[in-house]
Amino acid sequence: MNNPCPCKSGNTYKQCCYPLHLGNEIAQSAEQLMRSRYCAFTKNDNEYVYVTHSPTTRENISLDAITQWNKQCEWLGLDIRHVDKHNHVVEFVAWYKQDGKLAFHHEVSQFKQQTIDTALIHRLTNLDESSAWYYLDATYPEKVIKMPQRNDNCICGSKKKYKRCCG
Ligand SMILES: [Zn+2]
Numbered sequence: 001m002n003n004p005c006p007c008k009s010g011n012t013y014k015q016c017c018y019p020l021h022l023g024n025e026i027a028q029s030a031e032q033l034m035r036s037r038y039c040a041f042t043k044n045d046n047e048y049v050y051v052t053h054s055p056t057t058r059e060n061i062s063l064d065a066i067t068q069w070n071k072q073c074e075w076l077g078l079d080i081r082h083v084d085k086h087n088h089v090v091e092f093v094a095w096y097k098q099d100g101k102l103a104f105h106h107e108v109s110q111f112k113q114q115t116i117d118t119a120l121i122h123r124l125t126n127l128d129e130s131s132a133w134y135y136l137d138a139t140y141p142e143k144v145i146k147m148p149q150r151n152d153n154c155i156c157g158s159k160k161k162y163k164r165c166c167g
């Protein structure tokens, strides 16, 4: 709880994504929602990922599919690459291991503020909000992502060398 938040915001989990996962707060920006969704993956809170997916596009996914995917991933770190506050777009790289091999998920996510739907409401405790940020959809840029080298700082944010940490 007092450990650094997995989203690498620099705050503790308790001060960062935890209140959102609890439903005591909702995200105040696209970036905050993005961070909390990544963090929910690391905490195996697949339902949070599901209910913060926009009702407009939620039919494209299922809680079961999210859960199955997450079971295969050991999440290591999040790098926010670019935030476009005007267009509510966040580009990020999420690092994980699958079958012991380092991999990454590079995505440009589109977020949208919408009327809160029942799926999200049921996660919230007594919040007097009528709209919330949702994840709408994504594109996948074909940029080269530099894989961490043995002596690089670890992708998890520990400030240790990759080879002595997650490598
Ligand atoms: Zn966080």
Ligand SMILES: [Zn+2]
Pocket (backbone or CB within 6 Å): 154, 155, 156, 157, 158, 162, 165, 166, 167
């Ligand atoms: Zn590490």
